[in-house]
Amino acid sequence: MSLKDLLVVLDAGPANDDRLALAIGLAKRFDAHLVGLHPSSTAEGSLHSAGFDTTLFDAALRETLARLEARSTKVRAGFEAATQREAVSAEWRVARGYPGPETVLHARYADLVILGQRRPDDSPLDAPDPADVVLDAGCPALIVPYAGRFERIERHALIAWNASSQAARAVRDALPLLKACRAVTVLAVNPKQGVDAHGQEPGADIARHLARHGIPVETGRSFTAATDPADEILSRAADFGSDLIVMGAYGHSRVREMVLGGVTRSILQQMTVPVLMSH
Structure with missing residues (x-):
């Protein structure tokens, strides 16, 4: 088996760049296509109580959507700049639902999914739980620690x-x-x-x-x-x-x-x- 279709999950966390560098290194080594997936759940809006004034709710939801869109734009820019610089075949996707099920869905069409270890302060709306992905994706998962730099796997x-x-x-x-x-x-x-x-x-x-x-x-x-x-x-x-x-x-x-x-x-x-x- 060769690795020709890679999926890397990029949230907005501080370990994004290192995880992306590792994924790009693997894509270059195996001449693989690299898909960048950004979890951008709008489910936060459902946490607002239905008892709130509609105007207040709409304002809060608009603010949430604007913040998520700005975050997604920033992560996408980093992904596209890095993959273009390294001449890697790549595409960008945004997952609008809950990160876990969305990541599992996309991973079913990949040879390997690369994602980060859960940080203690991670929200379920920010990044998928690796355990869910490992159990349900149907493909191997390469989980990268949130602390440390890991640009290559070769030693x-x-x-x-x-x-x-x-x-x-x-x-x-x-x-x-x-x-x-x-x-x-x-x-x-x-x-x-x-x-x-x-x-x-x-x-x-x-x-x-x-x-x-x-x-x-x-x-x-x-x-x-x-x-x-x-x-x-x-x-x-x-x-x-x-x-x-x-x-x-x-x-x-x-x-x-x-x-x-x-x-x-x-x-x-x-x-x-x-x-x-x-x-």
Whole structure:
């Protein structure tokens, strides 16, 4: 599989430029078409009480629409200037509905969607929740942390391997990116041996598969007493100097992870490098 249709979600946050730079770099590497999607929900107007005087409501709505339009114009100008400067095939879209469902809709016609990690102060009307996109888009999601600069993915990729169908899907979806990395490590955290788990040699089977694709790959095992291995994954990524983590998402139900916690939820909250997730 090659990446020929990329979707990058650009809100009005401070990490926009770095996310766009990463997306443009990928578009150039794979000679791909890049779609910029800007969430610009007018749903804010529905938050005004119906008891307000109509004139006041209309004025507030007009002000909201003007502010959103100005924001959209600014983000579009940055997108078009950057893509023209780098000679990337590109187009611009504005999502007028709620960011989550709108992003999912557009992502269904892309090979990869690139979006930002949720900031603590993000409104549901400003940017999509990556968890929603990962679960419903039907394509892999590359989630970029809101802190840090990540213009390239080429040094080292860490595969968080748990032998699940979600992890296998993520590895297949990530193949174009993995082939571009100088080194790849398959990491099994607290692996369980057995026919229905990691096999007799945890990580070896998927490593052989990657090697047949010409990917320079090694395997590693890590053990932690924590029930949630997210900290161990992020710690090892730092040790390796990884600029990408590849993992399956929501091996358990999302509701269970919300209540009990889970590695997907923890990684989405604590990520320090871009993470490619598939479900």
